[in-house]
Amino acid sequence: AQKVTQAQTEISVVEKEDVTLDCVYETRDTTYYLFWYKQPPSGELVFLIRRNSFDEQNEISGRYSWNFQKSTSSFNFTITASQVVDSAVYFCALSEGGKAAGNKLTFGGGTRVLVKP
């Protein structure tokens, strides 16, 4: 069965500090997709990034960057120069390949990020 673990339940930083969120996943499939979503205090779930299991290139989008390492089954997320607006709960999720697996997104428990002014 697939599993996503976000060991950090809450991280508190001061504005402009960098913050890295850890995500470790388990799957028996060779084809799978990893996602990060952001849930701000308003409650909606906002898609941030998608990565497939065959693409281990790191990605940078503005102040956000992602490090995918298949060897350690990790897909970590870094916010550089954090801002108060980054305060939210961040979820890592896994979608497995194969028809039997369906289209389920398995979510980690989330990491709450609090950025203080």
Place this chain on the structure above:
Amino acid sequence: DAGVIQSPRHEVTEMGQEVTLRCKPISGHDYLFWYRQTMMRGLELLIYFNNNVPIDDSGMPEDRFSAKMPNASFSTLKIQPSEPRDSAVYFCASRPSGGLQETQYFGPGTRLLVL
């Protein structure tokens, strides 16, 4: 383009009452998902549809829960009778066909409180 639309945004009801949550997926999306978010269990998939047909309802907690998708632009999740432990945020999500690489886009959620 409009995103996934859910109604109501908030619902407060008394134990034993019927509750109906509604969802309008993004136009053109063939898949629709219902999730529930609680402090204890996090985000969990309840059921999903493909082309209006329920594909996997293994996450539906019990017979009190039912979901329908009468057409491509509308789905309901019904709880009858409701219980206090059903209090949660219920999310609807949709995605286009094309494989697992497609992203699920979530609605704003319905916050349900059963007293």
